[in-house]
Amino acid sequence: MSLDREALGRAAARGPFLRVLVAETQGSTPREAGAAMLVGADWAEGTIGGGALEFEAMARAREILARGGPGRLERIALGPARGQCCGGAVTLAYEALAAETVAGLAPGIWARPVAGASAGEMPLGVRRALARVRDRGEAPALLIEGWLLEAVAAPARALWIWGAGHVGRALVSVLAPLPGLAISWADSGAERFPETIPAGVTPLIAANPADLVPLAPRAADHLVLTYSHALDLELCHRLLGHGFGSLGLIGSATKWARFRARLAGLGHDSAQISRIACPIGDPTLGKHPQAIAVGVASALIRGMSAGARPRQKKDRAG
Known part of the structure; x- marks a missing residue:
């Protein structure tokens, strides 16, 4: 810890x-x-x-x-x-x-x-x-x-959550207390966010949230789960061009098959498209927003723990 x-x-x-x-x-x-x-x-x-x-x-x-x-x-x-x-x-x-x-x-x-x-x-x-x-x-x-x-700990891991609907809110409630995360939470209007936003979470608002993509660090992790399939697609398209550490997309197998075809049509090669994880979370836990959030949090914790295993190179006494 x-x-x-x-x-x-x-x-x-x-x-x-x-x-x-x-x-x-x-x-x-x-x-x-x-x-x-x-x-x-x-x-x-x-x-x-x-x-x-x-x-x-x-x-x-x-x-x-x-x-x-x-x-x-x-x-x-x-x-x-x-x-x-x-x-x-x-x-x-x-x-x-x-x-x-x-x-x-x-x-x-x-x-x-x-x-x-x-x-x-x-x-x-x-x-x-x-x-x-x-x-x-x-x-x-x-x-x-x-x-x-x-x-x-090393500097916080940047996590961008796109969408403040039921699943976005569940994700923030589960992930915000975890140490080592700097969460940016994006959507199209202030009214889409809850009245109280947890400490350490930065809300970002834009009429077209995809316009915020250039602000994200190129190694950031992203979870895309907005109210609109068209916006989800645009976010995936822009993030593929921008760069990311990981990118998760909420959706069914049918949605993902359609997105793969459309992203290929937008000029992205199959290797890049395959970096997108869809669906997110653990499907065996069900589709309830909180169940999705628990599955996503579990995957993030495992990834962060694996990244912390290399030996410390610098020790100091203070």
Whole structure:
């Protein structure tokens, strides 16, 4: 699990906040090590598992914020006394992250002492863990001798969703909370979007949304699912000429056969046309918008995980 710089940047823009990280787990716990939430004086986002554990952690984080004190490590035993059915334990790290710290994060492994740990020479265990990352691509433990080691994600993956209808809305609701995505959401009018758009999603409006294609990065991923087959076809045509990382089109086998013929007639060769995935999602899950969204999200997560497997080339301590 990588640290999400975009989410941290948005949090820093709102003012002082604490990041609460599940640094270690033992036994049965609500969330895995690496799960985190961000807590401000009057807001919070993310989750470390809900229930009494999360409620207490939010209260503790706000106490630390109010006194302007350093962060801390806290080991918490779970069980009936806290209304938790889990019987394990978690170690939580509370960190106050300044805006300049967030802005200076670079892809790689970010190693730093938790408040209260020695900020002097890096412990031998930490140095060995970083060497294993460099030499073998081995993911380090999050917490080693009072130091936190986390992977800082590469810049967000650009995802363009074309269409704000039922399927577009379902996709955004499922995909927006995922780290590592920068979502652009395009349609022909403001009235086609919901009143509330999730953080990290950029709405784009044009009378002819296909005119927005030149704004997309050439390596962006695209999902085409507008209200119009004619617009879907024009988007596919323009994106084939523009370039893309991946392109998914909603539709049936009949629609795709018709599109293949029309795109060929517009001058695109079969190899390029075959890069378009149609239908999108997992057909075995059904055609409900939310089912389509779950299938698409699953494919994206698998693709992002596969792309994160190459060994880290740069490590840094900060």
